[in-house]
Amino acid sequence: MADVKVGLQDVVIATSEICSIDGQRGILTYRGYNIHDLAEHASFEEVVYLLWHGRLPKRAELDELRTQLAENGPISAEIVDLLKRLPPPQHPMETLRTVVSALSLYDPEAEDMSDEANRRKALRLTGQMGTVVAAFARIREGKEVVSPDPHLNHAANFLYMLQGKAPDQEIAHWFDVALTLHADHSYNASTFAARVTASTLSDMHSAVTSAIGTLKGPLHGGANEQVMKMLLEIQTVDRAEDYVRSLLAQKKKIMGFGHRVYHTEDPRATVLRKMSEALGRRAGQPEWFGMSKKIEDLMIREKKINANVDFYSASAYYVMGIPVDLYPLVFAVSRIAGWTAHVLEQYAHNKLIRPLAEYTGPTNLKCVPLDER
Ligand code: COA
Numbered sequence: 001m002a003d004v005k006v007g008l009q010d011v012v013i014a015t016s017e018i019c020s021i022d023g024q025r026g027i028l029t030y031r032g033y034n035i036h037d038l039a040e041h042a043s044f045e046e047v048v049y050l051l052w053h054g055r056l057p058k059r060a061e062l063d064e065l066r067t068q069l070a071e072n073g074p075i076s077a078e079i080v081d082l083l084k085r086l087p088p089p090q091h092p093m094e095t096l097r098t099v100v101s102a103l104s105l106y107d108p109e110a111e112d113m114s115d116e117a118n119r120r121k122a123l124r125l126t127g128q129m130g131t132v133v134a135a136f137a138r139i140r141e142g143k144e145v146v147s148p149d150p151h152l153n154h155a156a157n158f159l160y161m162l163q164g165k166a167p168d169q170e171i172a173h174w175f176d177v178a179l180t181l182h183a184d185h186s187y188n189a190s191t192f193a194a195r196v197t198a199s200t201l202s203d204m205h206s207a208v209t210s211a212i213g214t215l216k217g218p219l220h221g222g223a224n225e226q227v228m229k230m231l232l233e234i235q236t237v238d239r240a241e242d243y244v245r246s247l248l249a250q251k252k253k254i255m256g257f258g259h260r261v262y263h264t265e266d267p268r269a270t271v272l273r274k275m276s277e278a279l280g281r282r283a284g285q286p287e288w289f290g291m292s293k294k295i296e297d298l299m300i301r302e303k304k305i306n307a308n309v310d311f312y313s314a315s316a317y318y319v320m321g322i323p324v325d326l327y328p329l330v331f332a333v334s335r336i337a338g339w340t341a342h343v344l345e346q347y348a349h350n351k352l353i354r355p356l357a358e359y360t361g362p363t364n365l366k367c368v369p370l371d372e373r
Pocket of ligand 1: 007218219220221223252253254255256257258259260261303305308309310
């Protein structure tokens with residue numbers, strides 16, 4: 001029997017220059033920069049540039065990227081029409097997956113595999129992801145689609161297109177930080193899916209569509225939505241501990257806790273905890289943070305399991321007024337930067353990703369003709 005590594009746990013399958021995670025010490029870096037440093041000193045657009053180009057932009061380069069993202073933000077009338085004609089999904093991630101896949105049909109460079117064309121597609125996909133999500137959200141509420149405002153940054157623009165008014169400075173700042181924190185995470189499941197697709201030399205839209213399908217699962221990008229549903233069910237701080245204890249007694253997993261790579265606090269949770277507390281207090285809704293803190297303390301005390309990126313983002317997004325079922329889509333609005341950086345890296349040093357499986361089924365069976373079975 002071969003040494004089977006179920007779930008590829010702890011298997012190093014490639015080298016990458018994009019992102020590193022030290023799961024023992026809880027350190028996450030993008031291109032060598034600590035995530036806490038970036039969250040404090042860089043905007044999401046600077047992080048996008050860093051992920052794509054391997055270094056932080058100079059001012060003129062950043063201005064150019066901002067202009068390009070703004071130019072590539074609007075979606076075509078055909079895509080708006082498609083969003084209006086698609087049936088209501090059982091989950092909005094179905095719509096995002098479908099529409100991002102459809103974007104390739106309107107992209108004249110969809111099948112152009114040159115590095116320049118792939119970089120332009122990365123720009124278009126990053127520019128348009130938030131526009132698609134916001135347009136979907138407004139259409140389902142029977143509201144007019146709001147076009148991006150080229151004067152707003154990427155984070156503020158998303159909230160503007162979603163809510164119809166520009167967010168105030170503090171919310172815009174925190175949302176920008178949230179986008180930075182979610183922008184990449186090495187070979188997580190959705191990025192790995194994107195790289196597997198890219199490794200067959202399939203196109204960038206296909207790779208990103210694979211990634212969205214993978215992000216959709218509750219063990220990955222769907223977790224923060226489940227966290228908020230749990231908090232909404234708990235309702236009051238004093239009920240939080242009993243509620244979670246009862247789930248644990250039923251051997252259920254608590255969403256927003258645990259991680260394949262971190263064996264200590266997820267460094268993104270450290271910042272998101274502050275965000276949840278600050279925004280909750282400011283919105284006059286401290287209870288969501290209060291419940292979250294009680295649950296976190298209990299999980300650490302009794303299970304020694306830490307909160308991950310999805311735990312405090314849930315309550316932070318809630319008080320920002322983002323609809324709960326859009327949380328995984330908001331993840332995609334940010335992670336598109338990392339997915340595309342990884343797809344570009346995969347193309348640049350491609351080797352087909354094709355692991356093996358140890359066969360454990362029956363052997364030497366004889367095929368009995370249909371009518372004799
Ligand atoms: N709640 C309760 N127990 C948990 C837990 C959670 N959220 N996460 C892990 N555990 C426990 C498991 O029950 C298991 O215990 P056991 O060894 O007694 O059976 C142990 O910790 C290892 O968990 P496992 O699921 O095998 O680890 P994994 O590396 O395969 O999974 C996750 C990692 C993220 C999928 C897992 O922690 C999880 O399902 N978390 C909830 C979903 C979530 O928040 N996902 C977002 C990740 S950023």
